[in-house]
Structure formats: C-alpha cells, structure tokens
Amino acid sequence: MSRVASGQSFLPRDPILAVVKIIVLLAMLMLAVPILSLVYTSLTGEDGFTLSNFALVTEHPQFWPAMGNTAIVGFGTVIVMIFFTVPLAWIYSRTDLPVKNLMLAFITINVAIPSFLVAMGYIFIFNPTNGVFNELWRLVVGERQTPFNVYSIGWIFFLQGVALSSPAFFMMVPTFQGIDSSLEEAAAANGVNRWKAALYIVLPLASPAILAVACYYFIIAIEIFDYAGMLGTPVRTYVAATLLYAFIHDGSGLPRYAEGASLGLMMAVAAFLLALAYLWSVRKADRFVVLTGKRKEQTPIKLTRSGRRLAWGFIGTYFLIGTGVPLLMLIWASGLPFLQVPSWSALQNWNFQAYINVLPMVPELLKNNFILMLVVPTIGVTLAACMAWVGTRFKTRLRKGIDITVMVAVAVPSIVGALGFLFFGLSVNSHVAIYGTIWLIAIAMAARYLTWANRTVTGAMMQLHPEIEEAGLVSGVRKGRSFVSIVLPNVARSLLISWFWLALLSLRELTIPIMLSRRGTDVFATAIWGLNTSGITDEAAALSVILACLILLLVVVFHLISTKWVVQK
Amino acid sequence: MIVAKSLNKRFITDKGQVVDALRDVSFNVDAGEFYVLLGPSGSGKTTTLRAVAGIETADTGYFSIAGQTVFSSDEDLNIPPEERPVAMVFQSYALWPHMDVYNNIVFPLRKGVRRVAPEEIKRRVDAVVETLELTPYINRPISQLSGGQQQRVALARALALEPAVLLMDEPLSNLDAKLRTQLRVEIKNLTRKLGITTLYVTHDQVEAMVMGDRIAVMQNGEIAEEGSPADLYKHPVNEFVARFLGEMNFIPGALSKNGNGTHVVSTPLGNVPFANVPDRIVNDRVKLGFRPEDIQIGEQPDAAIFTAQIANRYYIGDAVLCDMKIGEHAFSARLPNTTDFNPGDEAIVSAKLTDFSIFPGGNAGI
Ligand SMILES: Nc1ncnc2c1ncn2[C@@H]1O[C@H](COP(=O)(O)OP(=O)(O)OP(=O)(O)O)[C@@H](O)[C@H]1O
C-alpha cells in the first residue's frame, strides 16, 4: 500500500529510517558475500561452470579420513562437554555452594582464554619429543615410549570438550533454574532423597535441553580450527577445517583455491543441514519440556561439608585442566630457552629473554589488534542493532530477507567464511586494494560475529514492549527517530555487552586472521601460531602470556563496567 | 470527527489460523463526543483503535479524521500514524522508561512531526502538568511512579499534543478498583472541559456507561449495536448486547397481531402489547427480556402483574436478590433491601409494560 506524503520532496520523509535500511542491506551483503564468493569460486573452472572441483576434493586422499576424524571429534567433544557442563550447571543453579561468584569467574576466564593458547600449553606438557610430562615419565619410569601423545584425535576432542563446557554452561544454567524446585521437594516429601530426586526427576526433565545444547555444540565442535590445527596438522591428521586450511596454505605448492572453495561449500551446507535439524528438534523438544519458563525462587539443595569439598574439587579440577595448568605451562615455557622439566635449577635459569626478543614485534601486533578491537565491535554492533530492529519490528520483505540471510550465515563455519572473504578480497583487489589489509580481516570478523550480536540484541529488543515505539508513532515521532531515541537507549546495556564481547572475541580469534593475514597484518594470534610452527617455543609462549594478560585485563574492565551499569540502573 | 466505513481486517496467526478481527465495522464519532467501544476480550476493540491511529492497517475500508481522509483502500491511501491528528493512551501506558516525566511529555513536541516552537511547548506542558497535577513528579524517572501517576503522565503526553482525536485503550484496566472509579470520572470531566473528541476502549460495561456519550458494543469483530447508554441498557435490540450490559431475564412468548395494527405478546407473565415490532422478528415465537430491577413488589398501573414463587433470597446489602419462578420459568429480581420474602413464599409482583424488550425466540423457548 502506498503512503502519501504531506509534502513531497527529494529528501526521504524519514531520513534516519532510510539510513537504517541501507545499513541493513549492507549487513545482509556482508553476510552474503562469503557464501556467494564460495559458490562462484567452487563452480567455476578454466572454461566456465564445472563440478569437477568437488570431484577433486572427494578424491583427495585426505578427504575421507578427514571426514571420519571430523565426526569423531564432533561426538567426542560433545561427550566430554556433557561430562563437565551438566554437573557444573547443576551445582551452580541448584545447590547452596558458597562463593558461586568465584565459580563464575573461573568459567568466564575459561571462555575468554583463546583455545590455541590452551592447545599450546598442552603441547608443552604432552608432546612426544620434549613434553614436560613425557620427560618426567622417562625419568621416573625409564622407558622411551610414553603413554601420552598430545598430537592425537583423543586430545583434540578432549580439550575441545573441556573448552566448550564453559559457554555451554551459560546455556544450560537457565534450564536448571527453570525447573521448579517444588518438584524435588515433592519427591523429598514422599521420602525420596534429594540426590535421587536430582538424578531421577531433574535430569530427565532437563534432558531435552541437554540434548539441544549437545546438538548445538556438535555443530560448533566440527568447525573449530584451533585444536585440530595445533594438535592434528603437525602429524597430518586432518579434520575438515584443517584440511581446508591445508588446501589454501599448503607449505609446498600453490594455494588450491577452487578445491578449498568446494570443501568450504560442502562444510557450510552440512552445517546448515545440521542447524536445521537442530532447530527442528528444539521445536519438538519444547513441547515435552515441563519447564515453568520463568526463573523461580528456588530452594537450593544444602550441601554437606563433604558435598562442598566434592563440588569445589570438581570445579577446581575443571579450571585447572581448562586454563590453570596450560597457562602455568606457558608462563614456565616463556622463561626458558628450551623446554625443561620443572626443577629448582631450571627455575634459577628462568628469565625474560624471550620477552625481550619478542618486544620489537609487539607494537605492530598491538596496533593491529587494537584496530580490530575497535572496528569489529563497532561495525558488528551497529549493523546488528539495525538488523535486530528491522527483524523484530517490521513485517516487510526486508525482514524475511534478514531471517533467511542470518539463518544461512550462522551455519557458515568461521574458516569457510574467512575463505569466502579471501576470495572476495582477491577478486576486488584490482579495484579496491583490500586484500592483505587489516580491514579485510576486520570485515570478515564483523560479519562472523554479526549473527551473534544480532541474536543478543534481538533478545533485548523482544523484551521491549512494542507499544513504547507505537506510542512514539502516534504522537508524531517518525520510526527512525524512535529507533534512535526510544529503542536504542532501552537496549543500551545489551549493546554495550555485545560490544565488549565482540572486542574480546576479536582479540582471541585465530581462525579468521590465519586465513587472511599477510606480512604486516599479523595479530597476536597469528604471530604466536607462526612462532610455534617454527619451533621457537619460548617466544611463542612469551607472546601468549602477553596476550593472556591483555585478555584478562579486558575481562576485568568488562566486568567492572557491566556491574557498575547494573548498580546504576 | 471520525468517520469509519466498512472496515475489514483479517489476521493470519503464526500457526496459520485466520482471525477476522474486524468485519464491516462502520461508525461515526461527532466532534466533542465521548465514544466508547465496549466488548468482550478478542472482539476487535483494540484492532479498531489501532486502525484509527494507523498503527494497524485495515485490509479494506475508509477512515477520515477531522475531515481529512487518512485511510482508504479504494484510493490506496494510508497516512502513517505520525501524521494523523491523533494521540493515544495505551493500556500499558507505553511511557518511555529511560526518560523522566517531563521528557516523556516534551519529546514528541520537540522531535516529532508535530513539533512546535519552544514557547508553545512551555505553554502546553505547563497547562497539562497543572491540569493533571503532575508538578511534584515532573523530574522523576518513570520507574518511580505509581500506576495511577503513570496513567496521568500517559494522559498528559497525549493531551499536550492537542490532538483532534484522543484514543484510549483500556487506560484504567491496570489500576485498582478505587482508583479506577475515581479516574474514570476525572477523565470524563477533563475531556468534556477540553471539548476533545474521544474514542475510548473498555471491556467494563459500567465504565462504558459512566463515561460514554455513545457506546458501540462489539462482538466477534462486528459492531453488534450502537446507542446511548440508557437506550442500550433499557431497550437493547441485540440479545448479546442485552446480556453484556447487565443481567437480563428472558421469558418466551407468542406474538400475534391485534386488529388495530399493534402487536401483543402472550407470555406466562401475561400479555404485553407492542406498538410496533422490529423487522428482525420474523415469526411468532419471541422472547421478552427485562432486567431484575424492573420487578416491583405488588401491583402498579400499565404493568404485567403476576404471582411468582420465591425460590431463593440473597441479602447483598443495598438490595435483596430473589430467584423467582413462574411455572417452570425462572428469573431473578432485584428488590429493596427491606424485602422479607422467604423461600417457598408466593408473591404478587409486577413489571412495567414499557420495561420489556422483544427478541427473536429460540427453538426451546428461551
Ligand atoms: N497481530 C495479530 N495477529 C493475529 N491475531 C491478532 C493480532 N492482533 C489481534 N488479533 C486477533 O484479533 C482479534 C481481535 O483482537 P483485539 O486485540 O482487537 O481484541 P480486543 O477486543 O481489544 O480484546 P481485549 O479486550 O482482550 O483487549 C482477537 O481474536 C485477536 O486474537
């Protein structure tokens, strides 16, 4: 239906709305670009359209082993993850464990510390040649052969499972909080003790949600690059993501772009189908769950003394495995020219030489990382805010477009998206020299995190009563103006949180920069990767320690700001 | 002031169900009139109001406000809400939580399409703040106001726009009973004093009758009947309306024509004459309706007089409610609180002939 303006002019009647719509179109373009470039690159050969690239990929000797490995890593990760995350979420949400804030801090740190740092920490401990633990084993047991080799599939999925337990924890806690504690109390009143009630009532009630979380993280587990890249590639054990990397960055030959694109497209399609299956099963599960949905005042289970010790023992062990031990190992390794078993004499040799060595690199890395830390969240949050608004408040085709684009884009694995932007950069490079610059990395990252920020901001906007915008409209305030002056101030908190989260993600990201960095656009992550691959362990460790400190600093600032904000509100 | 013609609106829910929220809704609101849309939940009141405001777009139909066509499906015309000369008070108040009282009132005047000069803003804000007694709260954040105060702010924000038409969607439904009774009189007096045309939505029939100059009763997306409160209450044409406005007793009857062209309905209560009968009455089986308070003890002139059995008696303070029977027909009566009937008694009671309303009869009599 057309709208008749009171006074026609060249300016749009609602200039802000026009700008928002342009931004949304830009955002959709950003999400679509990598997919389109992949499709194009994979389907074109020397003489036009071809499917031969797909054939080349599937005939590659590493293809089927990589697929098998990917599946093993996926399932293994999820099993390990459930082993840790279910007890953690249960302890947090349904017991009276003291100092739960400390627990929260541990888990937040676990989320924040980059995966490749953890992987590197474990390389220092369990690598077969000079891993600290293996050296100890040889000293004590006296055998050459040691039982632990970090370069194996088992370690990949074990460490991934440990790492993913932390974000999964945040997804799982609301489920446990939503289950009415009177169900357990009713059981207790009927003579069933509370531990049994937890096992036979709470767990089955939560199981659809646990299954949903497991499916969700399966999709994530099969696309993570860090662990397989650090622990699989050196021994030529590939998963899909690392095989893709090998196609592009094969040390020996030329990059095999078309094959990379085909593999990437296959991964994206597989992830998309899995995501659809996930959504379908979540919708199904919803009907069975007897959750109140609301967070109720719960009467927590009183832990006995030994119960508390057990709980804290579990949490502590988890933290040590996930962050504590590998970080300590990085610190240890950063001060020694070659890896040594901890001992008094080794400690006396501990020095800052590696830090001094890497110091000349730091300014450039800092510069690049800071650019990303400012640009990525700013673009990401701006686009996400506009997209979330149009997505929640409009009934137009634009909204349908957003829904579909986001759904497809969410499923595109990081490394595949990065590859898409690599192609995009290469193809436009003759017009806009963006290939190999920090800006291409920034755009690729922003596009990747955009869907995440979009979800967070959409959640906040859904909480806003639509009537507060309609009240603006009927009192003469244009849509665009009410977006800026009414909607945005009311979701400011979620915008701020998203901004910081994106800043943090950009600092810990390895996958995207490793695909797109060139000389001069190195960031901490790629520099550490490079040093480690070249076997310069002490400098790799020193840089890692610096990066970990930066990240922890950011987490603390984030925490201070967000709690201060809460107090003010 | 508002002309609405043949509005239709169909919603398709997420599950694919079709809801006809408005079916051929037409009404006129005169300048300065207080017009109430009354109806049960889901009858389409809010949808009508939102369509007037322009927040919802009707599928077909025509609207004009203050002589200006704001919507016409034939002409493919739809003026957006911000350009319509209306203001609206929402059920949720829809105050802007991040602004204080003052800014809630001033924001549309400063940043809206209908913005005015600073001196004019000041004049209007001073006026509404004084009228609605908001001076003590003017710089308070919205979250620190009580429900009634928020209500006033929402009203102030709307009035400050000096709209041609004020739209209100159940503005009192979130308040406690006492405040509600007090505010409905205040709002009515205020709109009368300002002479502002008001379209008011409620599902509370007392509120509708206290406030409305005219009431339209909605049912399933249609206007079932329209009229002044007294007409609608006393002589409803539509049985649903009759029941919705208050309790009504129904007695079956047989309609016959007199020689002189008038009609008479013979009922268990006696014969009730009707000078003329609406066209809707197509056969001789009819129902007569009367309200519990129409029953009086004893005889009176020009009335149906009959003997009823007392089945139950309830003392409710300001009155006595009696369940009565005549033959197998039950009805209830609202009598003075001095009435001392006992169950089992027989009593002679009467109801004025003019108090009866006539409705088409059902198959089973009632
Ligand atoms: N956006 C929508 N999508 C689908 N159906 C809707 C929508 N809005 C209203 N309806 C339906 O239209 C019908 C009329 O709704 P409306 O809100 O106008 O009723 P109402 O008379 O205001 O009721 P209440 O007294 O509960 O506020 C209802 O059946 C409602 O479910």
Ligand SMILES: [Mg+2]
């Ligand atoms: Mg309503």
